[in-house]
Amino acid sequence: MDSLDHEILAYLRADARISAATLAKKLKVSRGTVCNRIKRMELNHQILGYTVRVQAEPQGQEVTAWMSIAIEGHETSRIVHALSGEPAVWALHDTNGRWDMLAELRVSNFAHLSDALERIRLIKGISxxxxxxxxxTVQLR
Structure with missing residues (x-):
């Protein structure tokens, strides 16, 4: 996957109903390029499906985890770009101290969490x- 694939995934994560024509216009490529890349990512199981996000029920089974990440050198922007295409990553937070970044992960079960952790740990530049x-969560306000 290259940077264009990651950008396509980022747009699809924000709005899975975005049209190929709109994506092509935003990314300044042809509609055919967008369609071909999406099809390839579907065939390669990089895109597993499309879904509707609904407000979570208080007793939901979703697993939320926080991953502290140490980054080698000046790789932060590349790491953010790589993580933007990861389906389990819901938010990224820049931090200071021992860890460079905090990723909020949300998945449907522990098996999916394990898979996501494995994929993230393989990203070059994450030490x-x-x-x-x-x-x-204890609500204070």
Whole structure:
């Protein structure tokens, strides 16, 4: 996957109903290029499907985790770009201290979390990670 594939995925994550024509216009490529790349990502199982996001129920089974990420050198923008195409990543936060970045991960089960952690750890430029599970939130305000 190259940068154009990651950009296509980022747009599809934000709006899975975006048309190929709109994507082509935003990315300044032909509609055919967008269609061919999406089809290839579907065939290669990089795009597993399209879905509707609904508000989570309070008793939902979704697994949320926080992954602290250490980045080698000045690779932050490349890592952000790579993570923008990862389906499990819902948000990225720039941090200071021991870790360079905090990724919020949301998946439907622990098997999907394991798969996502494995994919993320293989990204070139990530030197270390530490993952914590989100157990509950105490609302203060």
């Amino acid at each position: 270390a990670t530490e993952t914590s599970l989100h157990l509950k």
